[in-house]
Amino acid sequence: MSIFADAATRLLVQGITGREGSFHTRQMLEYGTQVVAGVTPGKGGQVFEGKVPVFNSVADAVAETGANTSVIYVPPMAAAAALIEAADAGIPLVVCITEGVPVMHMSRAIPFVRARGARLIGPNCPGLISPGDKAKIGIIPGNICMPGRVGLVSRSGTLTYEIVHHLTRNGIGQSTCVGIGGDPIIGTNFIDCLRAFQDDPATDAIVMLGEIGGTDEQNAAAFVKAHVSKPVVGFIAGQTAPKGRRMGHAGAIISGSSGTAEEKLAAFEAAGISVMRRPADVVGLLRQRLRD
């Protein structure tokens, strides 16, 4: 068991013939993900690597293959249109990997996706992976993960890999790892993932990796206090970042008093979340919380 991605995932890749899309489709197939279709308008009828049929539209792909999840690798200016197309075709889970999508595009697209009843993960995210179900949607390297019972949710990419690497090296497997993305406006937030992990019988503990900027972590901490009975271990990146500067992620901007690392760490502690002072602490803290 796992959240969002599992053995029932039938994946469609939007932008399958592009540079990023084709590279990562190969990786996802290699991992064992059921990639059932690709979409690149104008290239319908082709077959990717002799395995995956390519369609002109998401609607065609869904009708032919029963795809139930879409992952998006199209360029930034076309990404919002792609995720709207996926939701419009009835896909319930849409994962947008693309970085650099204008925030106004997302502000318009997200209400549409929600109105269609779909969940969006991202944009500007590494996607998700459920090792026990061999379901990898996005770009998280499969070889650093192992099946297990810890759920992980994160705002960043490579920092996620760093933490997962620590877990796997120490024999702690993962149910699902989700990267929700570093942009200011995203489809799925910490609380959505915390709720899903709390409800997932295959998850025993949760790791939450936050960053400076915004108030998502503080809101998530309040949610943990009220609704999460499973142990949660947390980290905030950017404790030494200067104020008022953008740290690569559009989201990681501290302005005013809201969004500083101190504020977030205090919220974590007040909610009973065990706080890592450095990435390597994740192993010890998880073991301790799972023993208690």
Next chain:
Amino acid sequence: MNIHEYQARALFKAQGIPMLDGDVASTPAEAEAIARRLGGPVVIKAQVHSGGRGKAGGVRLVRTPGEALDHASEILGMQIKGLTVHKVLVVPAAEISSESYLGLIMDRESQRPVFMVSAAGGVDIEEVAARTPEKIVRLAVDPTYGVFPHQALGLAFTLYRDFNQVKAAARIVEQLYAAFVANGAALAEINPLVTTPDGRVLALDAKIVIDDNELFGRPDLGLLRDDTAEEPSEGAARRANLSFIKLDGNVGCVVNGAGLAMATMDLVKYYGGDPANFLDIGGSSNPDKVIAALKIVTSDPHVKAILFNIFGGITRTDDVANGIVAATRQFKVAVPLVIRLTGTNETEAIRILEGVGMRALSDMDQAVEQVVKLARAGA
């Protein structure tokens, strides 16, 4: 991306927002000529990407074209918070009856553009927001429809009693929203929005921050960038597609991914060091990016040791290793390098580095401890 006030004024003007006539000058003589054309007292405003221009002496009221010449020559070339003033805006001095604040930002919480309006406008709006948040009226706009006329009127009624002024302000609310959308803004702001003794409503200042992500599809907006208004190393990094911020420490950091880069800086601090920069080489594994990154970090004379922290996912660690080797052949790296890499193609990466007598570590803590020690020894 920040743009100057005179540029934001042009974008406001395109939407019809009422402002005083005025122009931008690069030399004192130009400032004098503008003042003469405008007639009467004028205000000279330094054009830099920094708040507190007035407090720094970069905004002056002058009576005559001759005074405009004198004061413009003082302001041009002046340093404000480390930034040199290259241009001044010259506008007529306005008689003001009231000052309000009108701003529009993309709000992450509601995921919509949100208007913020306050009758308590003027210089210290941040203070108003912090101390008396109830004095700021907020309105989230549905971006599918834009701001509705009744919403614009509703905001305007919170500012003025006179219905002509209410109508004028409502029009400005709609025009500000149009400027926000037309220019891919993350923020658009008028502070202050004033009324004059003869009853007009005017924008006395103009500010727009453009969403960097819009620049991919809007090269016209990219032309508004002022290269002289950014830290030179940050400009070089931007042109090399690197995300870089200069800091005050002595441990140079080259990392892939923003989250890991921030966590690396935090770990440097944890082990008693001080990061010299934030640098994210991004997800691609182009060796040229590594060369550019190393060039930028080594150009900082405070840097005493450099840490590479690469977790290979999409980034291939052998490409990074090749970049490091190529860089050290192109130019001399005078400070010690500590290289941590793990993930995609790490065996090959280690072989490449060992081929030129370099070592690679696989553990982040070990690498950070080592680089902090080396930086301390070199300081």
